[in-house]
Amino acid sequence: MSASNHSSAGASSPSAPSAPPPPAVPKSRIPFCPACGSPTKLAVPDGDEKMRAVCSSCGRVHYENPKMVVGCLVEHDNKVLLCRRKIEPAYGLWTLPAGYLEVGESAAEGASRETLEEACADVEIVSPFAQLDIPLIGQSYIIFRARMKTPSFSPGSESLECELFALDDIPFDSLAFSSIIVTLRMYIEDVKAGNIKFHYCTINKRIGAGPSDLRSFDIDNHLAVRETSAQQSHWSSIELVMGEGAFGHRMASGHICGRLFKLLLEL
Incomplete structure (x- = not known):
């Protein structure tokens, strides 16, 4: 007796799980430099350990304090x-x-x-x-x-x-x-x-x-x-x-x- 074939012709294989969404990019609460008005970016300044708002133009570091x-x-x-x-x-x-x-x-x-x-x-x-x-x-x-x-x-x-x-x-x-x-x-x-x-x-x-x-x-x-x-x-x-x-x-x-x-x- 031949073995029965349980697979149906043309059946599609299970789709691969979707990749997780990319992590959210943190945004600065100080979006613009108070000194020159240019946009800021989050970066860790030299000698620091935390992300700070750093001016993309003049390079000033701005701290968010309580x-x-x-x-x-x-x-x-x-x-x-x-x-x-x-x-x-x-x-x-x-x-x-x-x-x-x-x-x-x-x-x-x-x-x-x-x-x-x-x-x-x-x-x-x-x-x-x-x-x-x-x-x-x-x-x-x-x-x-x-x-x-x-x-x-x-x-x-x-x-x-x-x-x-x-x-x-x-x-x-x-x-x-x-x-x-x-x-x-x-x-x-x-x-x-x-x-x-x-x-x-x-x-x-x-x-x-x-x-x-x-x-x-x-x-x-x-x-x-x-x-x-x-x-x-x-x-x-x-x-x-x-x-x-x-x-x-x-x-x-x-x-x-x-x-x-x-x-x-x-x-």
């Missing part, structure tokens, strides 16, 4: 002042008065200016409260505690409305940015503990989170500087706490000279 955002956590009668945004991004959501630091002003001056612009509130800086780094978007926030010189505020040109909120009434479901969520959570925890600290942390987006997912993040490198109970009135001794509170576990602590806190106040 932007500094400054703002105020304004306290009044056990409430905090929030502004509802009139501009994108996050139109209609609530935030602390804050914005980009301008050339020629200190961080404290910039925070006061932003508060005046967004809430028409003339404030006095009390102390630095938090520095929050967000590496993914190249921003660093410095938030100051502040008080109004006179109890007067109203919406500025970038705000739909301004309102003082009791801590239990803060609209966390309608806050604009992850940095504001973190700042207010830390502040509420400090107030309830009866000890306001200075905080530093890094805000990192979780893998797979979209840019509009404000609550999908992790808090890393959380440090908190606080008074010891024996020296609250003179700030002569402070305690460093790593990763304590709503965003982590206490890892280490130690006493630091009170001069450090004075330096923080002079930021």
